[in-house]
Amino acid sequence: MDEPIRTGRQLGLYSCHTCGRVSERTGHAAPDAPLACPRCGTHLHHRNPRSLERAWAYTWAAIVLYLPANLLPVMTTVSLTGAVPHTILGGIHELWMNGDWGLAVIVFVASVAVPIVKIASLVLLLLSAGRNSTWCSRERTALWRGIEAVGHWSMLDVFVVVLLVGMIHFGPLAGVEPEPGLVAFGAVVVLTILAVSSFDPRLLWPDPADNPPQPNASPPPHE
Amino acid sequence: MPGLNVPQADVRPDTGAAPAAAAPVLVGHPGLVVCDECDAVHKRIRLSRGVVARCRRCGALLGRGHVVTPTGQLAFALAALVFLLIGNFAPLVTLDLQGIHKTVTMPHAIWLTTQAGEPVTAVLACVTAIVFPAMLVLLRLYVLGFLIRGRVPPGFRFAMRALRWATYWSMVEVFLLSALVSIVRSAGIADLVPGMGLFAYAALTLLLTSTTAAGLHSIWKLGSRLGAG
Numbered sequence: 297m298d299e300p301i302r303t304g305r306q307l308g309l310y311s312c313h314t315c316g317r318v319s320e321r322t323g324h325a326a327p328d329a330p331l332a333c334p335r336c337g338t339h340l341h342h343r344n345p346r347s348l349e350r351a352w353a354y355t356w357a358a359i360v361l362y363l364p365a366n367l368l369p370v371m372t373t374v375s376l377t378g379a380v381p382h383t384i385l386g387g388i389h390e391l392w393m394n395g396d397w398g399l400a401v402i403v404f405v406a407s408v409a410v411p412i413v414k415i416a417s418l419v420l421l422l423l424s425a426g427r428n429s430t431w432c433s434r435e436r437t438a439l440w441r442g443i444e445a446v447g448h449w450s451m452l453d454v455f456v457v458v459l460l461v462g463m464i465h466f467g468p469l470a471g472v473e474p475e476p477g478l479v480a481f482g483a484v485v486v487l488t489i490l491a492v493s494s495f496d497p498r499l500l501w502p503d504p505a506d507n508p509p510q511p512n513a514s515p516p517p518h519e
Numbered sequence: 520m521p522g523l524n525v526p527q528a529d530v531r532p533d534t535g536a537a538p539a540a541a542a543p544v545l546v547g548h549p550g551l552v553v554c555d556e557c558d559a560v561h562k563r564i565r566l567s568r569g570v571v572a573r574c575r576r577c578g579a580l581l582g583r584g585h586v587v588t589p590t591g592q593l594a595f596a597l598a599a600l601v602f603l604l605i606g607n608f609a610p611l612v613t614l615d616l617q618g619i620h621k622t623v624t625m626p627h628a629i630w631l632t633t634q635a636g637e638p639v640t641a642v643l644a645c646v647t648a649i650v651f652p653a654m655l656v657l658l659r660l661y662v663l664g665f666l667i668r669g670r671v672p673p674g675f676r677f678a679m680r681a682l683r684w685a686t687y688w689s690m691v692e693v694f695l696l697s698a699l700v701s702i703v704r705s706a707g708i709a710d711l712v713p714g715m716g717l718f719a720y721a722a723l724t725l726l727l728t729s730t731t732a733a734g735l736h737s738i739w740k741l742g743s744r745l746g747a748g
Contacts, residue, residue: 307560338680498558
């Protein structure tokens with residue numbers, strides 16, 4: 297169990313993220329020559345190219361859209377007494393006041409807590425990966441895994457509004473109309489999912505042995 | 520240069536460049552696993568049913584002992600197809616407001632959202648709740664149906680990569696919870712009864728979760744054994 301851990305980059309091994317095949321690169325080639333997995337054709341890299349740039353771009357876009365997503369109404373309820381716009385937080389407040397505490401907590405976690413925690417975690421991961429930090433690599437990888445696992449749940453409110461639009465459709469008696477805030481909210485969810493999936497967690501494991509690269513690119517002549 | 524006097528398999532005009540020697544060769548190592556999340560190399564071990572292997576360095580999931588055989592997975596996918604159809608065509612809920620009866624299906628709700636002037640939201644909900652789950656189920660049926668009969672399906676690589684993508688973006692389980700939330704939220708406005716569609720989506724969630732948990736590596740390996748790549 298106490299064997300030292302070797303990395304794929306040290307051993308010249310590439311793992312395919314699509315099919316799991318482990319490939320060893322042999323033969324002479326430029327170090328940046330494009331490699332494709334022989335089994336499934338996925339590009340092979342020790343670190344995904346431009347992972348940080350792409351993840352930062354998606355994260356910034358999500359941060360910008362976070363404001364309209366929470367300030368603009370996501371739906372309007374129409375009844376005989378008039379039309380009332382609802383924001384995400386307003387909907388949660390309404391559930392809480394009606395005594396549906398459990399449900400209010402579920403919606404709060406999915407729609408408010410998860411996006412905030414995701415964006416904050418992304419910024420933390422991106423900043424620390426950008427500085428090649430070796431601090432708490434295992435915990436930071438677990439954090440990345442966590443925000444990847446919970447990301448989908450923020451779509452909850454998008455589905456809820458679409459379903460309410462379909463359900464409460466009784467002309468002037470009662471109706472629910474979707475509002476532009478919902479597009480911004482859905483965009484935040486999609487953008488944070490894209491940011492998390494384009495972040496390469498291997499950047500959380502900067503390897504002192506890899507940097508600078510070992511001078512073993514040219515194998516000794518056997519012939 | 521004696522090093523270049525290798526037997527030539529094909530005759531091509533000598534351009535001076537040697538593309539065959541320059542192309543990197545990727546040798547497979549079926550006995551190893553490399554962690555996707557931290558690049559640590561591990562020896563592959565055989566996992567018994569229900570056992571989970573995690574990376575020694577970062578704790579990432581490396582593999583799962585297969586709980587469902589490929590034949591079982593095909594059966595699950597067939598059942599999922601049935602529930603997907605019921606879930607989308609049977610009413611999710613039936614509402615009653617002062618004598619006005621209404622049944623709601625997800626495609627209809629999406630259509631009304633488009634009509635109400637939010638087509639982008641409607642498309643987002645449509646792809647994550649209907650299109651990707653349907654793609655996931657149909658691609659699984661296609662790939663597994665061929666592999667179980669000992670044949671590699673045409674377009675195997677493409678189908679498998681599309682399947683991975685569809686699995687990543689399918690949000691059936693979130694949709695199920697949303698349906699429950701929206702039922703509670705509209706209970707104050709109209710009388711409502713949960714319909715067949717809701718139970719079908721619940722069954723679909725269970726089936727998809729249990730089949731997608733195993734990942735796709737075993738299907739790739741099955742394809743490789745039959746001669747795909």
